[in-house]
Amino acid sequence: MxxxxxxxxxxxRSARGEEPLGDEAFAAIDRMTEALWGRLTGGLSPMxxxxxxxxxxxxxxxxxxxxAELLDKAARKAARFWVYAAAVAAGDKDAPPCxxxxxxxxxxxxxxxxxxxxxxxxxxxxxxQQWWHNVTHDVPGVAKHHEEVVSFAARQLLDMFSPSxxxxxxxxIVRKTAESAGANFARGFRNWLEDASRLxxxxxxxxxxxxxxxxDVAVTPGKVVFRNHLFELIQYAPQTETVAAEPVLIVPAWxxxxxxxxxSPRNSLVRxxxxxxxxxxxxSWRNPGPEDRDLAFDDYRRLGVMxxxxxxGAIVPATKIHAAGYCLGGTLLAIAAAAMARTGDDxxxxxxxxxxxxxxxxxxxxxxxxxxxxxxxLDSMMWNRxxxxxxxxxxxxxxxxSNDLVxxxxxxxxxxxERRPMIDLMAWNADSTRMPYRMHSxxxxxLYLDNELAGGRFMxxxxxxxxQNIRVPLFVVGTERDHVAPWRSVYKIHQLTDTGVTFVLxxxxxxxxxxxxxxxxxxxxxxxxxxxxxxCLGADExxxxxxxxxxxxxxxxxxxxxxxxxPDRRAPPAMGAPDxxxxxxxxxxxxxxxxx
Numbered sequence: 001m002x003x004x005x006x007x008x009x010x011x012x013r014s015a016r017g018e019e020p021l022g023d024e025a026f027a028a029i030d031r032m033t034e035a036l037w038g039r040l041t042g043g044l045s046p047m048x049x050x051x052x053x054x055x056x057x058x059x060x061x062x063x064x065x066x067x068a069e070l071l072d073k074a075a076r077k078a079a080r081f082w083v084y085a086a087a088v089a090a091g092d093k094d095a096p097p098c099x100x101x102x103x104x105x106x107x108x109x110x111x112x113x114x115x116x117x118x119x120x121x122x123x124x125x126x127x128x129q130q131w132w133h134n135v136t137h138d139v140p141g142v143a144k145h146h147e148e149v150v151s152f153a154a155r156q157l158l159d160m161f162s163p164s165x166x167x168x169x170x171x172x173i174v175r176k177t178a179e180s181a182g183a184n185f186a187r188g189f190r191n192w193l194e195d196a197s198r199l200x201x202x203x204x205x206x207x208x209x210x211x212x213x214x215x216d217v218a219v220t221p222g223k224v225v226f227r228n229h230l231f232e233l234i235q236y237a238p239q240t241e242t243v244a245a246e247p248v249l250i251v252p253a254w255x256x257x258x259x260x261x262x263x264s265p266r267n268s269l270v271r272x273x274x275x276x277x278x279x280x281x282x283x284s285w286r287n288p289g290p291e292d293r294d295l296a297f298d299d300y301r302r303l304g305v306m307x308x309x310x311x312x313g314a315i316v317p318a319t320k321i322h323a324a325g326y327c328l329g330g331t332l333l334a335i336a337a338a339a340m341a342r343t344g345d346d347x348x349x350x351x352x353x354x355x356x357x358x359x360x361x362x363x364x365x366x367x368x369x370x371x372x373x374x375x376x377x378l379d380s381m382m383w384n385r386x387x388x389x390x391x392x393x394x395x396x397x398x399x400x401x402s403n404d405l406v407x408x409x410x411x412x413x414x415x416x417x418e419r420r421p422m423i424d425l426m427a428w429n430a431d432s433t434r435m436p437y438r439m440h441s442x443x444x445x446x447l448y449l450d451n452e453l454a455g456g457r458f459m460x461x462x463x464x465x466x467x468q469n470i471r472v473p474l475f476v477v478g479t480e481r482d483h484v485a486p487w488r489s490v491y492k493i494h495q496l497t498d499t500g501v502t503f504v505l506x507x508x509x510x511x512x513x514x515x516x517x518x519x520x521x522x523x524x525x526x527x528x529x530x531x532x533x534x535x536c537l538g539a540d541e542x543x544x545x546x547x548x549x550x551x552x553x554x555x556x557x558x559x560x561x562x563x564x565x566x567p568d569r570r571a572p573p574a575m576g577a578p579d580x581x582x583x584x585x586x587x588x589x590x591x592x593x594x595x596x
Contacts, residue, residue, distance in 0.1 A: 049149065051146065052150050056146055059142045060135075077127045081123060097131060126353050132155075142198070164411065165407050167415050177414050182419075206422065207426075217424050218241055221237040222589075223575045224585045224588065226585070228303055228307060229286065229303065229375075230286055232586075233283060234284055235575055235576065242277065242574075246349050248561070249323050250325075251329040258284045259593060260511060270553065275557050277569065281308065283308050287433045293436055296439055320347060322348075322352070322561055324353075325354065327510070330357075335458060353477070358453055365593075366484060367448070375444055386437050387437055388437070389438055421568070472499065479513030481507075484510040491542065501530045503529075517554060518555055519552070525551075525556065528542060
């Protein structure tokens with residue numbers, strides 16, 4: 001295919017009787033060059049960044065009205081600042097600040113920032129930050145994507161030079177230094193040396209070794225009852241005398257280890273389901289290496305979801321299956337369900353999507369790293385290695401939340417000299433995985449860039465799949481502070497399906513919002529049900545009309561599953577089905593989850 005339609009037009013040259021010029025060799029030169037640049041830039045395409053900067057700057061230069069507006073805003077912000085500074089200088093301790101930090105910005109939460117001179121420093125920075133937001137937004141003529149890239153870059157630079165990151169300007173650091181006679185910097189330097197050593201040697205962060213898989217996390221009893229090249233299937237041991245007839249199959253994302261859903265016993269979704277009398281199966285994906293570079297997206301559907309459904313159907317025969325997918329696993333499950341519906345495969349009783357997108361027109365800040373130039377750059381880096389490495393993915397996610405994941409850590413660990421205690425969720429986050437070259441390239445281009453699934457152009461077995469063909473009830477969960485799958489994007493499943501949808505919007509982020517066990521303090525969620533005949537509301541309309549409830553959405557889901565299950569209960573099924581080639585292979589959590 002490449003030789004027919006590739007860079008040099010070899011098919012045309014052959015038709016003219018010319019010799020092929022080695023298109024693949026020339027293409028390889030470009031890929032190797034881009035891969036080398038990628039190692040220097042951390043995976044960011046300099047061409048994509050340059051295009052965004054040029055688009056913004058040339059349009060700003062050609063917009064005298066916008067520049068005049070920015071001058072006016074700068075003058076007014078300066079006037080507000082000097083009025084505040086004068087009030088502070090006059091000793092007015094109750095002078096209202098001229099600007100408040102954005103919601104979620106905890107950099108200036110310390111009481112020291114309310115007293116001069118630190119209050120003046122904080123106010124000056126926040127006003128400056130607000131002005132740069134005005135500079136990078138609403139410049140007439142700038143492409144929306146380029147505007148977002150420039151704004152993101154400006155925000156990263158501002159965050160880097162925030163006074164909260166300076167040991168001389170942050171009152172909490174100054175106070176700590178005075179109290180400890182500088183011992184905080186000595187401890188911080190030791191912390192930095194330890195972190196640098198672990199990073200260089202490929203060891204996990206400090207404290208992660210206290211959460212060993214199979215001992216401290218992923219400890220719900222079960223057996224591996226199936227294994228192929230892509231995944232192991234875990235069947236969890238029953239904990240009740242009787243169980244619901246319909247089993248639950250969980251499809252996690254292969255961008256993460258499955259045990260995010262089976263963390264410690266207190267916050268394990270798997271254990272919660274089993275304790276409620278559910279027969280639970282979960283896919284544990286294999287961590288791919290360079291030899292898996294040609295695994296395709298459809299391989300994960302065929303050899304993953306469909307193979308798992310076959311196994312569950314053999315072990316628990318003559319009953320339908322509740323299927324649940326998390327993140328990318330939910331997107332894959334939706335594609336598989338749509339393909340099944342087209343062919344009349346009715347093995348699913350319901351489908352649950354947890355923080356999973358099916359429409360990618362508004363994918364959130366991850367879209368900053370998805371355009372043709374950036375994807376070509378990333379594609380070359382994956383082509384060179386055969387996979388997308390864990391450190392590349394981690395770097396992108398850290399940039400999206402640099403205040404929480406980078407700068408706050410610098411202040412806390414290295415300047416204050418205080419280690420934040422490791423928790424199970426943080427240890428899981430450090431246990432990262434890789435993504436096969438071909439699969440990830442197809443995923444980014446076909447879903448993120450071209451939005452083929454929502455557009456009805458995603459092909460399975462040579463035919464397009466349509467989510468409208470899905471007729472089973474849907475339970476869909478979005479999280480309020482999700483930077484990976486924004487809840488308004490997840491909500492678009494309402495516009496893409498013609499079946500009943502129960503939508504839940506829970507507090508928390510992409511991971512913490514899903515790992516939201518009953519009894520967790522401060523948790524709440526909104527919920528509303530839509531039948532196929534009900535009118536479809538916009539996302540914000542839905543949020544205003546939905547019922548707000550305190551507690552965990554897990555209980556809501558359990559009740560929903562009960563309502564879509566047969567009322568009779570039965571004795572738990574046997575573990576595996578040796579007579580159908582699904583023998584017990586190992587104890588949970590299996591072998592694949594331990595691969596690094």
